[in-house]
Each structure stands twice: as structure tokens, then as C-alpha cells.
Amino acid sequence: MKIFYTLLLTLSFSFGFEYNLKPQKVTEGVYCFFGKLENINKQNAGNMVNTCFIQTKEGFIVIDSGPTYAYAQQAYTQMQNIAKLPVKYVINTHDHDDHWLGNSFYKSKGALLIGSKTYEQNVFEGMQTRMHRVLGDRLYQNTKIVTLDRVIDTAYTFKVGEENIEIKKLVKQGHTQGDLIVFLPSKRTIFVGDLVFNGRLTSLRDGSLMGSIEALEKIDAYDAKYIIAGHGFNTDKNATKALKTYLLEIKEKVQKALDEDIGMEEITKKVPMLAYEKMKLYDVLHKNNVLDAYKELEMIEEDEDEE
Numbered sequence: 001m002k003i004f005y006t007l008l009l010t011l012s013f014s015f016g017f018e019y020n021l022k023p024q025k026v027t028e029g030v031y032c033f034f035g036k037l038e039n040i041n042k043q044n045a046g047n048m049v050n051t052c053f054i055q056t057k058e059g060f061i062v063i064d065s066g067p068t069y070a071y072a073q074q075a076y077t078q079m080q081n082i083a084k085l086p087v088k089y090v091i092n093t094h095d096h097d098d099h100w101l102g103n104s105f106y107k108s109k110g111a112l113l114i115g116s117k118t119y120e121q122n123v124f125e126g127m128q129t130r131m132h133r134v135l136g137d138r139l140y141q142n143t144k145i146v147t148l149d150r151v152i153d154t155a156y157t158f159k160v161g162e163e164n165i166e167i168k169k170l171v172k173q174g175h176t177q178g179d180l181i182v183f184l185p186s187k188r189t190i191f192v193g194d195l196v197f198n199g200r201l202t203s204l205r206d207g208s209l210m211g212s213i214e215a216l217e218k219i220d221a222y223d224a225k226y227i228i229a230g231h232g233f234n235t236d237k238n239a240t241k242a243l244k245t246y247l248l249e250i251k252e253k254v255q256k257a258l259d260e261d262i263g264m265e266e267i268t269k270k271v272p273m274l275a276y277e278k279m280k281l282y283d284v285l286h287k288n289n290v291l292d293a294y295k296e297l298e299m300i301e302e303d304e305d306e307e
């Protein structure tokens with residue numbers, strides 16, 4: 001018996017983490033693996049992000065490659081169960097590492113990697129990723145950093161099989177300084193990366209409050225039937241609503257506090273927004289979002305005063 005368990009342990013070590021990925025069909029030819037509404041930890045091994053794939057006659061297009069090599073490998077196995085087709089392209093929506101660390105696996109399968117300028121600027125071989133730091137060597141094994149084959153600055157449209165794929169950068173700074181959306185006109189489906197979260201709070205850490213609101217308006221203007229977020233399970237046309245309401249409320253309350261000369265030390269106490277207290281990751285992210293919003297709105301005020 002003891003030998004059996006030792007063997008089992010050795011096997012699970014050599015195979016790495018079992019993600020149990022199950023593709024969910026969003027609409028004909030569009031599938032996603034929906035991640036947990038959590039931060040990265042050893043128990044989820046980074047499976048806290050949504051990754052998707054589009055099936056065409058010629059092959060698959062993957063939108064975000066996920067948190068590790070093992071994740072991408074297991075996602076690929078699931079895709080092959082749907083159709084024995086190659087992965088032609090992988091599009092990375094932005095440079096946060098939960099969205100692209102599966103790239104090296106897809107590259108080894110011959111896929112071309114497409115991403116934004118900020119990936120090229122911020123991602124380099126030998127860098128220590130947040131994912132590696134949290135997961136440790138074993139869960140991260142085989143995960144490598146690879147360069148992109150095509151870098152998108154503003155927009156790029158191309159065809160795979162029968163599908164037109166439109167990639168676009170909507171705003172200067174939204175969730176990051178290089179968020180790309182992927183629009184699939186034939187299915188009225190838009191993949192928006194972390195410009196949209198639902199079911200959990202966003203982080204404004206690398207982003208902009210005003211830019212995020214502008215991006216959400218532009219996303220809604222597509223009038224898409226399916227809006228697929230980087231995090232969250234809601235994929236209908238109202239998928240932007242929760243985040244939009246949250247950001248507009250931050251904007252209004254922080255602006256009011258600024259008008260009343262409330263200082264930075266007090267601002268998080270003044271804008272607790274307790275209606276969101278039960279929302280996932282409120283404890284970790286809300287205070288910092290208020291602080292980031294405060295700094296941004298204060299800066300806008302200063303700029304306006306100078307004019």
C-alpha cells in the first residue's frame with residue numbers, strides 16, 4: 001500500500017498540477033475556460049483567469065494562454081477533443097502574467113503569438129513573474145517566457161478560415177497601458193480581457209479610472225451579443241454593467257471628497273462603498289482602487305488649474 005501511495009505521489013509530481021479544465025460553449029465555435037474568482041494561490045495554480053478559443057475551419061485562435069505551461073497543455077488537450085485542428089494564433093489581451101504564461105506551450109505547437117506593445121516592453125526572458133513567485137518551481141515547471149511574433153500598436157484585422165478577427169486598442173490606458181480587445185463580427189462576440197471584470201473587483205494598479213470608464217463605453221458601443229471578460233462568468237451584453245457602476249461610483253465619491261478638500265490619508269475611510277463589501281476581493285483591492293482614483297483625479301484637477 002505504501003509503495004502505491006509513493007508511486008501515486010511521484011506520478012502527480014511528475015505530471016504537475018491537474019487543472020480539470022472543462023470548456024464552456026459561449027456560442028457556436030466560441031468556448032472558454034472560466035477561472036475562479038480569486039487571487040493567484042497554490043491551490044488554484046493560477047486558474048483564476050478566463051481563457052477562450054475560437055474554432056474555424058483552418059484551426060483555433062486562442063485568446064489568452066493562461067497562467068502556466070501545464071494549464072495551456074491541458075487546455076489544448078480539451079480543444080483537441082472538440083476538433084483535431086492546429087492552434088494557428090494566440091492573442092494576448094494584455095501583459096499581466098495570468099493571461100500569457102501558457103504562450104511557450106502554444107509556440108511549441110507552431111502557433112503565432114500576437115500581443116500588445118506593452119508586452120514587448122514589460123516582458124523579457126529571465127524576469128521573475130508574480131506567478132512564479134506565488135506558485136513556486138513545481139507548479140510553474142516548463143513555463144517559459146517567449147517573444148511575440150506580432151506586436152499590435154493600435155489595430156489589426158486578419159482572416160483565419162472563414163472568420164474575420166479584429167484586434168483593437170480602445171484607449172490609451174484602461175486596465176493597463178496596452179489592453180487589446182478581440183472582436184469576432186460573425187458571432188457578435190467581443191473578448192475584452194481585463195477591461196471587464198464581473199463577480200469580483202478589478203484592480204486599478206496599472207490602469208486608469210477615466211480610461212477604464214471610456215473603454216467600457218466603447219465596448220458597449222460594439223453592441224455585441226457576447227462580452228467575454230478576463231475574469232468573471234457573465235458573458236451576456238450586460239457583462240460590463242457591474243464594473244461600470246462600481247467605477248462611476250468611485251469617480252463620483254472621490255471627486256466629491258476632493259472638492260471638499262479631503263486629504264489622501266482620509267480618503268479610503270470616506271469612500272468605503274460597503275455595498276461592495278461582499279464582492280470577491282473587496283478586502284484586497286478596494287482601498288487601493290480608491291487611492292489610485294484619488295491620485296488620478298487630483299492630477300487631472302492640477303492639470304486643469306495650470307491651464
Ligand SMILES: [Zn+2]
Pocket residue numbers: 049096098099194230231
Ligand atoms: Zn487578469
